[in-house]
Amino acid sequence: MAVGDILNEILTSPMNIGLLAVIFYLIYKIIRDRNDGGRGPQKPAEPELPKLKRDFTIEELKEFDGNQPDGRVLVGVNGSVYDMTKGKRFYGPGGPYASFAGRDASRNLATFNTEPNDKTEYDDLSDLTPAEMDSVLEWESQFKVKYDYVGKLLRPGEKHTNYDEELETQKDEPETKKEN
Numbered sequence: 001m002a003v004g005d006i007l008n009e010i011l012t013s014p015m016n017i018g019l020l021a022v023i024f025y026l027i028y029k030i031i032r033d034r035n036d037g038g039r040g041p042q043k044p045a046e047p048e049l050p051k052l053k054r055d056f057t058i059e060e061l062k063e064f065d066g067n068q069p070d071g072r073v074l075v076g077v078n079g080s081v082y083d084m085t086k087g088k089r090f091y092g093p094g095g096p097y098a099s100f101a102g103r104d105a106s107r108n109l110a111t112f113n114t115e116p117n118d119k120t121e122y123d124d125l126s127d128l129t130p131a132e133m134d135s136v137l138e139w140e141s142q143f144k145v146k147y148d149y150v151g152k153l154l155r156p157g158e159k160h161t162n163y164d165e166e167l168e169t170q171k172d173e174p175e176t177k178k179e180n
C-alpha cells in the first residue's frame, strides 16, 4: 500500500482524525510542559514537600489534585495512594494526566483512558479483564519506583491506620524500602 493510500485511509475516518488529534494534543502538552519545566537556572527547583504517610478515602483524596496551596498531587492506584508531586508536569493542573490527580486512576490506567473518573464510591476493579488488571499492575510497579507510597486507598468502612508509631521508629533510621 502506498503512503498516499495510508494517509488517505487515516484522514477519511473521523475516528482516526479524532485519535490523531488526541495524540498531537498529548505530545504538545508534554513537550510544552517539558520546555516550561525550569531546566535553566532562572527557575529554582520547588522545595520538596514533607513526606506524607496516611490512608485516604476517595473523598479525602479529592483535595490533593495539585490545585490546593501546597500543590501536592496524590493519585490512587490499585488500592494504594502515591505522592506524584514530582510528576507535576504530567499530573499537575494543566498536565496531560491531570485527570488522575486526587482520584483513583486504576480504571483509567487499565483502559488507557484519560477522561476524569468522578466515581465517588470505592472501585474494587473486580470487573476488569486479566489484561486490564495486568496493565494496572504494570503502571503501579513503575509508580512504586518513581514516586513515594503514601498509604492505602480505603474501602468503605475500612479504618485509617495510625502510622505515628511507625514514623517515630523511622526517625533515626536511614530511609528503608518503600512499603507495598
Ligand code: HEM
Pocket: 022, 023, 026, 027, 030, 087, 090, 097, 108, 109, 110, 111, 112, 113, 114, 146
Ligand atoms: C495516545 C496518545 C499518548 C501519547 C502520545 C502519550 C505520550 C506519553 C509520553 C511521551 C510519556 C513520557 C513522558 C516522559 O517520560 O517524559 C507519557 C507518559 C505517561 N503516559 Fe502517556 N501518552 C498517550 C496516551 C496516554 C493515555 C491514554 C494514558 C492513560 C493511561 C497515558 C498515561 C501515561 C502515564 C501514566 C505516563 C507516565 C507519567 C509518569 O512517569 O509519571 N498516556 N505519555
